[in-house]
Amino acid sequence: QVQLVESGGGLVQAGGSLRLSCAASGRTFSIYATGWFRQAPGKERECVSSISWRSGNTYYADSVKGRFTISRDSANNTVYLQMNSLTPEDTAIYYCAASVRVIGVPKQGRSYDYWGQGTQVTVSS
Numbered sequence: 001q002v003q004l005v006e007s008g009g010g011l012v013q014a015g016g017s018l019r020l021s022c023a024a025s026g027r028t029f030s031i032y033a034t035g036w037f038r039q040a041p042g043k044e045r046e047c048v049s050s051i052s053w054r055s056g057n058t059y060y061a062d063s064v065k066g067r068f069t070i071s072r073d074s075a076n077n078t079v080y081l082q083m084n085s086l087t088p089e090d091t092a093i094y095y096c097a098a099s100v101r102v103i104g105v106p107k108q109g110r111s112y113d114y115w116g117q118g119t120q121v122t123v124s125s
Helices: none
Strands: 002-007 010-013 018-026 033-039 046-052 058-060 068-073 078-083 092-099 119-124
Touching: 002 092, 018 033, 018 092, 018 119, 033 078, 046 068, 046 078, 058 068, 078 092
Parallel strands: 010 119
Antiparallel strands: 002 018, 018 078, 033 046, 033 092, 046 058, 068 078, 092 119
8 A cells, every 4th residue: 555645735826836745645656656746626547757766757737838847756755846936727636646557657547556645736816
């Protein structure tokens, strides 16, 4: 089992920044990748970024490329999502997820096995 706890969400003005954290515990040695997903009201869940724990390779959705940066602190089993130049369109609940089955940088929710509880990000105009 893997447990994931997100933190760092909040309310920010457009153009501002936030850093989300995803702390993993439990059988962390089994994790191949961590992804950040978001879901806004009335919209489908989308993967905004993911990172491979083995290679360090990363993936970014086009909508966040150049603004968001994913990184991993190996010593603390924590993955971060630095979000800059935020816009109201980034408003959503953000979830982190861990995959213990898929090597690489999976982008689909079904590739992930464990999910955090989510953290709200609200960007005001």
